[in-house]
Amino acid sequence: MPNPVDDDSSQKDKDMSFLSTKSQKIPPEAMSKVSGVNIIETLINQVIDFNLDPVVSDDLIACLQELSKIYINKPRDIKASILINDIKSRLVDVDARQYQAKIRECESTIEYLRGKLNIVNTQLNDFKKDLKDSSKNLIDTTKEVRSLISKASPSFSDILQSRPIVPTKGPMNAQLNNHVVLLRPKKDSSSEDNRKLVENALITRNSPARINRISKVSEGGLIIEAPTKEDLEALEAELKCVSTLGEQFEISKPRRRRPQIIILGLPNDVDKERLIKGLSSKNHYLCDVNNKPLFEVNFSIRARFNTNWVVSMDPNVYKRLFEFQGLYFEFTRLRFDNFFGIKQCRHCRKFGHTTKWCPGAQDVLCGNCGLDHPTESCKEVICVNCRDANQRSGTTFKINHKPNDRSKCESYEKQKANLVRLTDYGLPSGSPS
Numbered sequence: 001m002p003n004p005v006d007d008d009s010s011q012k013d014k015d016m017s018f019l020s021t022k023s024q025k026i027p028p029e030a031m032s033k034v035s036g037v038n039i040i041e042t043l044i045n046q047v048i049d050f051n052l053d054p055v056v057s058d059d060l061i062a063c064l065q066e067l068s069k070i071y072i073n074k075p076r077d078i079k080a081s082i083l084i085n086d087i088k089s090r091l092v093d094v095d096a097r098q099y100q101a102k103i104r105e106c107e108s109t110i111e112y113l114r115g116k117l118n119i120v121n122t123q124l125n126d127f128k129k130d131l132k133d134s135s136k137n138l139i140d141t142t143k144e145v146r147s148l149i150s151k152a153s154p155s156f157s158d159i160l161q162s163r164p165i166v167p168t169k170g171p172m173n174a175q176l177n178n179h180v181v182l183l184r185p186k187k188d189s190s191s192e193d194n195r196k197l198v199e200n201a202l203i204t205r206n207s208p209a210r211i212n213r214i215s216k217v218s219e220g221g222l223i224i225e226a227p228t229k230e231d232l233e234a235l236e237a238e239l240k241c242v243s244t245l246g247e248q249f250e251i252s253k254p255r256r257r258r259p260q261i262i263i264l265g266l267p268n269d270v271d272k273e274r275l276i277k278g279l280s281s282k283n284h285y286l287c288d289v290n291n292k293p294l295f296e297v298n299f300s301i302r303a304r305f306n307t308n309w310v311v312s313m314d315p316n317v318y319k320r321l322f323e324f325q326g327l328y329f330e331f332t333r334l335r336f337d338n339f340f341g342i343k344q345c346r347h348c349r350k351f352g353h354t355t356k357w358c359p360g361a362q363d364v365l366c367g368n369c370g371l372d373h374p375t376e377s378c379k380e381v382i383c384v385n386c387r388d389a390n391q392r393s394g395t396t397f398k399i400n401h402k403p404n405d406r407s408k409c410e411s412y413e414k415q416k417a418n419l420v421r422l423t424d425y426g427l428p429s430g431s432p433s
């Protein structure tokens with residue numbers, strides 16, 4: 001049985017909907033004068049007058065209102081479209097060629113930029129590859145450095161207990177008899193002139209003294225070697241009898257050179273005083289009973305990453321240096337070797353003097369062979385020392401090498417042998433090793 005309260009409520013809703021639909025009715029004086037729109041507004045009023053269902057009525061009215069808007073906007077849109085088309089047609093007619101030219105120019109620019117972009121991309125890929133390889137190498141190097149740093153440094157006791165390395169070269173043996181006399185000029189003169197002077201004096205006196213050799217030494221001096229003691233005494237008597245020789249030379253017994261070694265690979269911050277102190281404290285045999293060093297640090301030779309030091313030794317110390325098979329400094333075992341201080345001029349390439357005292361310092365000489373022609377016109381490399389030795393002494397030294405190539409120069413080996421012969425190594429007689 002229907003509820004009377006619900007019927008009343010439904011009736012009230014219908015009445016309200018009818019009132020709202022009636023309010024949408026358009027008065028005649030308010031109707032639009034646009035063609036077609038007034039007809040639609042008349043239809044809206046008729047739908048309202050038919051008293052249809054409110055829902056149906058609202059739908060019809062909404063559709064008619066949308067249709068009315070279309071009729072209102074359509075003329076305006078048509079006019080605007082016509083205006084736009086008219087403007088476009090004018091512009092196309094006036095500037096068509098200009099726009100086409102610009103389009104073609106833009107297209108060519110785009111192609112050019114596209115090509116450049118491809119080149120840049122290729123280079124970028126190459127750079128990425130190189131960077132990747134470099135990064136990999138850098139990472140590997142960093143790992144190696146870290147592994148070296150992480151390794152524990154050996155302690156002082158480990159160094160002392162480690163097995164010493166035997167030197168690759170042994171001590172030198174010198175063969176020199178004591179039957180020699182030294183002549184030093186009182187005035188500046190060359191060894192060659194002094195040699196001729198002595199030889200002429202002995203030839204003039206028809207001296208019976210036998211002579212092994214006459215050797216040139218620094219500052220124009222000469223060393224005359226006799227085979228026996230009797231020959232040496234006879235030679236000294238002959239020299240004293242020649243007054244000109246006594247006036248020009250100081251005659252004495254030569255003092256044999258002290259042996260020299262070169263200490264390799266010391267840090268650059270090590271100076272002379274630090275080296276003397278370090279060697280004395282770690283190598284007891286290098287000092288006497290009063291702790292006075294039996295060696296002398298002569299000079300240093302700077303290398304690329306370190307410094308080498310030349311040291312002269314007492315002959316007995318030199319002998320023990322190789323017997324002990326080691327030389328220690330602070331916390332390091334040093335490498336060393338024999339050193340032969342043979343002078344060679346960098347200007348004329350000859351042995352026996354330095355560039356400062358070169359007799360041909362004003363001459364233009366070849367930097368390759370030392371002969372009298374410019375370096376740029378040198379056609380054949382010749383050793384001036386071996387050539388002069390062959391001409392002077394009748395030797396058969398090979399001359400087809402540079403004068404400073406000590407691995408091939410036989411004149412250098414002769415100079416070295418003379419230096420060894422004049423050095424006191426404190427060892428039994430024998431030939432150089």
